[in-house]
Amino acid sequence: MLALIPLFPLLGFLINASFGRRLPKTLSGSVASAVMVASFAVSAMAVWQIAGLPAEQRAIEQTVYTWIASGDFVLDLRLRVDPLSAVMILVITGIGSLIHIYSAAYMHEEADGEYARYFSYLNLFAAFMLVLVLGANFLVLFVGWEGVGLCSYLLIGFWFKKRSAADAGKKAFVVNRIGDYAFILGMLFLFVRFGTLDFQQLAATVATIPPEAGVFGALSIASLLLFIGATGKSAQIPLYVWLPDAMEGPTPVSALIHAATMVTAGVYMIGRNAVLFSHAPETMLIVAVVGALTALMAGTIGLVQNDIKRVLAYSTVSQLGLMFLAMGMGAFGAGIFHLYTHAFFKALLFLGAGAVIHALHGEQDIRNMGGLKGYLPVTYWTFVIGALAIAGVPFLSGFFSKDEILYETFRGGHWILWLIGVVASLLTAIYMFRLVFLTFHGQRRYGPAVSNSSHHAPSHRAPSHLHDAPPAMALVLIVLAIGSVLAGYVGVPHVLGGQNHLAAWLAPSFAAPGAIVAGEVAGGLEAPAKAAEGAALELTLMGVSSAIALIGIGIAAFIWLRRPEIAAAMARHYPGLHRLLLNKYYVDEVYDAMVVQPIQVGSQDILWRGFDVRVIDGAVNGTGVIVAAGSAVLRQLQTGSVRAYAGSMFIGVVVILGYYLWR
Amino acid sequence: MIPLSHYLIVSALIFAIGTAGVFLRRNLITILLSIEIMLNAVNLTFVAFARQSGSLDGQIIVLFVMAVAAAEAAVGLAIVIGLYRHRESLNPDAFASLKW
Numbered sequence: 082m083l084a085l086i087p088l089f090p091l092l093g094f095l096i097n098a099s100f101g102r103r104l105p106k107t108l109s110g111s112v113a114s115a116v117m118v119a120s121f122a123v124s125a126m127a128v129w130q131i132a133g134l135p136a137e138q139r140a141i142e143q144t145v146y147t148w149i150a151s152g153d154f155v156l157d158l159r160l161r162v163d164p165l166s167a168v169m170i171l172v173i174t175g176i177g178s179l180i181h182i183y184s185a186a187y188m189h190e191e192a193d194g195e196y197a198r199y200f201s202y203l204n205l206f207a208a209f210m211l212v213l214v215l216g217a218n219f220l221v222l223f224v225g226w227e228g229v230g231l232c233s234y235l236l237i238g239f240w241f242k243k244r245s246a247a248d249a250g251k252k253a254f255v256v257n258r259i260g261d262y263a264f265i266l267g268m269l270f271l272f273v274r275f276g277t278l279d280f281q282q283l284a285a286t287v288a289t290i291p292p293e294a295g296v297f298g299a300l301s302i303a304s305l306l307l308f309i310g311a312t313g314k315s316a317q318i319p320l321y322v323w324l325p326d327a328m329e330g331p332t333p334v335s336a337l338i339h340a341a342t343m344v345t346a347g348v349y350m351i352g353r354n355a356v357l358f359s360h361a362p363e364t365m366l367i368v369a370v371v372g373a374l375t376a377l378m379a380g381t382i383g384l385v386q387n388d389i390k391r392v393l394a395y396s397t398v399s400q401l402g403l404m405f406l407a408m409g410m411g412a413f414g415a416g417i418f419h420l421y422t423h424a425f426f427k428a429l430l431f432l433g434a435g436a437v438i439h440a441l442h443g444e445q446d447i448r449n450m451g452g453l454k455g456y457l458p459v460t461y462w463t464f465v466i467g468a469l470a471i472a473g474v475p476f477l478s479g480f481f482s483k484d485e486i487l488y489e490t491f492r493g494g495h496w497i498l499w500l501i502g503v504v505a506s507l508l509t510a511i512y513m514f515r516l517v518f519l520t521f522h523g524q525r526r527y528g529p530a531v532s533n534s535s536h537h538a539p540s541h542r543a544p545s546h547l548h549d550a551p552p553a554m555a556l557v558l559i560v561l562a563i564g565s566v567l568a569g570y571v572g573v574p575h576v577l578g579g580q581n582h583l584a585a586w587l588a589p590s591f592a593a594p595g596a597i598v599a600g601e602v603a604g605g606l607e608a609p610a611k612a613a614e615g616a617a618l619e620l621t622l623m624g625v626s627s628a629i630a631l632i633g634i635g636i637a638a639f640i641w642l643r644r645p646e647i648a649a650a651m652a653r654h655y656p657g658l659h660r661l662l663l664n665k666y667y668v669d670e671v672y673d674a675m676v677v678q679p680i681q682v683g684s685q686d687i688l689w690r691g692f693d694v695r696v697i698d699g700a701v702n703g704t705g706v707i708v709a710a711g712s713a714v715l716r717q718l719q720t721g722s723v724r725a726y727a728g729s730m731f732i733g734v735v736v737i738l739g740y741y742l743w744r
Numbered sequence: 745m746i747p748l749s750h751y752l753i754v755s756a757l758i759f760a761i762g763t764a765g766v767f768l769r770r771n772l773i774t775i776l777l778s779i780e781i782m783l784n785a786v787n788l789t790f791v792a793f794a795r796q797s798g799s800l801d802g803q804i805i806v807l808f809v810m811a812v813a814a815a816e817a818a819v820g821l822a823i824v825i826g827l828y829r830h831r832e833s834l835n836p837d838a839f840a841s842l843k844w
Contacts, residue, residue, distance in 0.1 A: 719843045720840065720843055721839075721840040721841055721842045721843030722836075722837060722840045723836050723839060723840075723842075724767065724836055724837065727766065727767065728767060731763065731767070
């Protein structure tokens with residue numbers, strides 16, 4: 082049954098890829114959406130099935146077939162649903178279905194063949210993503226890992242006739258490849274060391290080894306290599322540069338792949354190998370620091386960007402940083418919780434941005450928007466809900482998950498990281514509401530004259546043509562808005578009278594097989610005095626982060642609603658800082674100077690003009706020259722004189738006969 | 745009866761004369777005639793051996809050689825005429841363009 086989950090989208094891919102050109106748009110869109118819904122139904126059944134099992138045995142496996150059998154080494158193509166992958170498949174198929182439905186309306190201006198191509202990629206992506214989260218060993222995960230990378234490349238470059246889109250696709254692919262290289266090394270390292278690639282066996286083996294505290298041993302190296310792979314896929318420092326450029330793709334793609342699902346693969350991978358990572362505290366610290374720094378850095382960049390999708394992209398990088406912070410602090414449940422809530426509100430925000438772009442015929446620059454509140458009411462209200470959720474306003478989904486991360490960080494004793502996390506949250510609130518206010522409030526700046534984009538033909542620019550999202554898109558936005566409000570209630574912490582069902586549900590996935598997880602499940606079973614102290618701390622921190630969220634919104638409202646001149650004045654006052662942020666810390670330029678240029682120069686001057694032209698071509702041409710020179714000597718024998726030929730034949734015959742006669 | 749060696753010596757002499765003609769003469773027709781002489785020297789050898797061994801095989805081969813020689817003379821003379829029309833010469837050294 083498990084195999085059906087990825088097979089449904091794969092079927093959709095095959096249909097749209099083979100016959101899509103000849104199908105009408107409505108049919109190819111419906112097929113693609115229907116297979117996702119079917120996959121969601123099967124996933125729900127599978128999750129229902131494991132929910133009925135006792136906590137320690139919550140897993141079902143299916144071995145599709147034996148993939149590699151070589152001597153002692155046997156590797157099955159095995160799928161496995163446990164509580165962790167259950168959360169993932171529900172998010173992927175659930176949010177995925179919604180985004181497919183939204184896409185059917187959003188992409189309607191494309192030609193038939195392009196439309197089918199789009200949906201075939203989208204289905205293929207879903208299939209690979211499901212393989213990634215269902216794989217029971219590293220190699221199956223890696224198949225999905227590479228597959229989603231491929232689909233990401235195809236979809237970023239979907240409008241491949243546009244130079245910037247094609248370049249962005251290439252950039253994403255190449256940057257991911259760097260991470261994947263480390264990931265492969267990590268897998269090989271683990272295989273050489275432990276002789277298995279199966280997650281369960283690996284966790285069981287690693288659990289018997291004492292944690293490598295204070296030393297940087299084999300486990301630390303392996304987990305660090307895996308984490309480098311995760312920084313590529315999940316857009317963390319130093320490999321995050323591809324994600325903002327990935328916004329060249331269609332907006333629903335940004336929502337599905339570059340916000341809700343694919344970029345969380347690295348977080349998932351760390352959660353999947355929780356035992357391995359928690360036995361390598363040095364790596365864990367690196368993970369946490371990298372996550373926190375990424376959250377801060379992306380947040381500051383997000384403050385000054387002007388492209389509506391790029392702001393959201395940096396916000397995604399920032400939120401992923403918070404997830405990695407949680408993972409690095411060993412709060413795997415909190416990280417996955419944030420992944421899950423983030424999927425809702427970030428998909429909502431991206432799709433809302435898509436609705437705005439759709440209404441404005443391709444305009445993406447927020448300086449040219451403003452005052453859209455009245456024209457796009459559905460988009461406006463759902464977008465605000467998403468922004469409130471991501472800012473961490475109390476009792477929306479983002480509040481619970483972000484708060485759990487910050488609480489766990491503080492409890493882990495890293496108050497600097499906690500502070501960075503708090504600042505990142507503050508920045509999140511500010512830049513999200515800057516986006517809301519600049520897009521939807523204030524003066525309408527969208528008119529006939531201003532346009533510096535894009536793929537849609539700017540045919541109608543009169544305000545009367547500003548129409549809200551069509552029904553299919555509006556429905557999806559509303560469903561996601563409801564999700565953004567309610568999704569957090571599966572993980573209400575104990576201090577607020579909740580049960581934190583999600584943490585208890587996930588706990589078995591983060592423990593070694595067969596380990597007793599009761600202690601982790603019942604966080605409330607600690608000694609009462611300590612629990613009370615912990616509760617007070619947790620409530621205080623919760624208050625701090627709620628206040629931070631509200632302050633951030635307040636700051637944004639003050640600057641961009643009341644006193645728009647403040648922003649400009651600040652930019653004038655600190656021109657260096659402003660330029661630094663606007664140019665994204667010049668990271669792209671630094672990479673270009675340090676990596677891209679040396680490789681290009683090395684390829685051109687050393688490898689091409691030096692090695693290829695001199696050595697390889699020299700060897701080939703040299704062979705020809707030698708043969709030609711030898712022939713120039715030898716061909717003197719061929720005089721053309723018949724008598725000379727006859728004479729040499731005669732002498733030859735005489736010599737041969739003479740040899741036989743007198744030998 | 746004349747011993748076999750006499751025939752062979754005569755045959756060798758005729759063959760040498762023919763070979764010398766092929767190499768030394770400057771006229772294609774003479775060269776063709778010299779080739780005929782060489783063939784007939786070989787014929788003589790065949791017949792002598794056939795007589796010696798009492799078998800008819802050698803004599804039959806001689807008939808074949810004569811037939812081939814007649815055909816060769818016909819083709820050869822035709823080529824000679826063609827060449828003459830081409831170059832106005834029968835000197836084999838005039839036909840030296842078949843080279844690099």
